[in-house]
Amino acid sequence: MxxxxxxxxxxxxxxxxxxxxxxxxxxxxxxxxxxxxxxxxxxxxxxxxxxxxxxxxxxxxxxxxxxxxxxxxxxxxxxxxxxxxxxxxxxxxxxxxxxxxxxxxxxxxxxxxxxVPHTSFKTIASGTSVAAPLSLADGSTIFLNSSSSIKFPEKFGGNKREVYFWGEAFFEIAHDPTRPFIIETGETRIKVLGTSFNVKAYPKTNRIEVVVNSGKVLFYHVDKNDHILGQVILLKGDKGVYFRNTGQITRLLNDEPNYLSWKTGLLVFSETSLDKVLTAVGQKYGVTFNMADKDLSQLKLTATFDNETLDAVLEVLQLVHNLQFVNNGNDYLVKKK
Incomplete structure (x- = not known):
């Protein structure tokens, strides 16, 4: 002044x-x-x-x-x-x-x-199961996967819509060209005007991933002063990955057709190798698989599972490829019978 x-x-x-x-x-x-x-x-x-x-x-x-x-x-x-x-x-x-x-x-x-009016925030956590759809004041909808949480204002003010997120969720953002929607996930930011995309940002993992379902997304990482260190623009079908250990951010074509299986309940495979099948099944049901023989990864599967239980999926794999799954808690050893 x-x-x-x-x-x-x-x-x-x-x-x-x-x-x-x-x-x-x-x-x-x-x-x-x-x-x-x-x-x-x-x-x-x-x-x-x-x-x-x-x-x-x-x-x-x-x-x-x-x-x-x-x-x-x-x-x-x-x-x-x-x-x-x-x-x-x-x-x-x-x-x-x-x-x-x-x-x-x-x-x-x-x-x-x-x-600078006081802003009231809400925090929603999903626990061990997928949460019900969450509607925000601006008309956006968020679907939280298990072990996820989001903090957001009861009413968006100012010239932007900002939320804080950890875990995995699918976002359907209401279009507003005057107020961008910004998601903070620790050291990364996701900025959009109106689009839909999936974010996977669990705290103890090395990767933060964004897969765009529609529209355009700006994905970037920042330092402690919120200065941009690197960024990528993602379009429909793209996947952005930030590696925490190296600080690198990159854009790839999404090659995971079942990345939304946790939300839709659908697992679709078409001549898919067994190692990729087990990766998708493991991500959906929260388990891990270890193959006793590396040659098993060459086996192929064509099948569709619609909201089936884990036991039902494993039973199909056993019958099709004569496999045996030895259970040890959340870990499975896969071998031939």
Whole structure:
């Protein structure tokens, strides 16, 4: 703010709070009527002042207060009072300064509260199962996979829509060209205007992945000061991958047709090698597979599973390829019978 503008703000602050002489008030009033800069500052500061609900700042008559103190002291026995003019003047000056400081502080606090309103956030966590669809205030819909959470404002304000996310989810973002939608996932950001995409950003993994289902997505990673270190633009069918261990971000063609199986319940395979089949099955059901013989990975499968249980899927694999699955908790050893 320039010195000239600070002077205008100071004068209008004194005018609004009543901390000026009648002559000063007439001068400032005239400037507000004729000077566009004064008019603009008065409009903004007066709006903030009215927002505080404070009608006026108490005015203290220092002369009356001092006389009252002297009178009380003089009535006390064996006491003599000497009126000390310098102290009296000093009190008057201090009181005046205090009122000015109080007025400026009150307006400063009001400006902060008025321009930076408090935002209420909600946090939703999915636990061990897929959560019900979540609708946001802007019309966007989010589907959370298991072990995922999202933090978002009850109402989006300002010039952007921002949420904080961990885990895996499918986003259907309502189109709004004036307010981009930004997803924070630790060290990466996903910025869109209106599109649909899947995000996988579990905290303890080395990769953060974004697969675009429709529209266009800006995927980038930042430093601790939110400065962009690298970015890629993703279109429909693209997959963006950020590697936490190297800090590299890259764009690939998505070669995983079942990346949304956790949401749709569908697993579709067409002459797919067994190692890729087991990877997709493992991701959907939260288990891992280890093959006793590397040659098993050359086996192929063509099949569709629609919301089947894990046991039902494994039973089909056993029958088609004469396999055996040895269960050890969430781990399976795969071998020929």
């Amino acid at each position: 320039s010195i000239h503008n600070r002077k205008i703000v100071s004068e209008i602050t004194r005018y609004i709070t009543g901390d000026c002489t009648p002559d000063d008030r007439r001068v400032i009033s005239g400037l507000i009527d004729t000077d566009p800069l004064y008019q603009q500052e008065y409009k903004e500061l007066n709006q903030v002042w009215n927002h505080t609900g404070i009608k006026s700042i108490p005015v203290f008559d220092v002369n009356v207060a001092w006389s009252s103190v002297e009178e009380r002291i003089s009535k006390a026995p064996s006491r003599r009072i000497h009126r000390i003019q310098p102290v009296h003047n000093q009190v008057r000056k201090i009181a005046g300064y205090a009122l000015r400081i109080a007025a400026v502080l009150l307006i400063g606090i009001a400006i902060f509260q008025f321009l």
